[in-house]
Amino acid sequence: MNNNCHCKIFRKLFLAVIVIALAGCASREPEVRTVRVEVPVLVPCKTQAVTVPSWVVSGLKKSDSLEVKVRTLLAERRQRTGYERELVAAVGACR
Secondary structure: HHHHHHHHHHHHHOOOOOHHHHHOOOOOOOOOOOOOOOOOOOOOOOOOOOOOOOOOOHHHOOOHHHHHHHHHHHHHHHHHHHHHHHHHHHHHHEE
């Protein structure tokens, strides 16, 4: 009989807690607020394509003198440096 009494008290207490919880939720108005969220968006890169120059070394012949070959290689080195700078600038413009 004692267990039955505890069960009735527990049920009444449980129902009272649920009623209080529901009453608390019902009396509160929802808070409306605007939140600004900044999200990064992918944007297509709009740069001109870097054209590959015609390398001066491609015009060398085996019969050319050593001086001509060295000058041609130095000229191509300058060409490559300029080409690389154009590529770096194009990539930098897309960041």
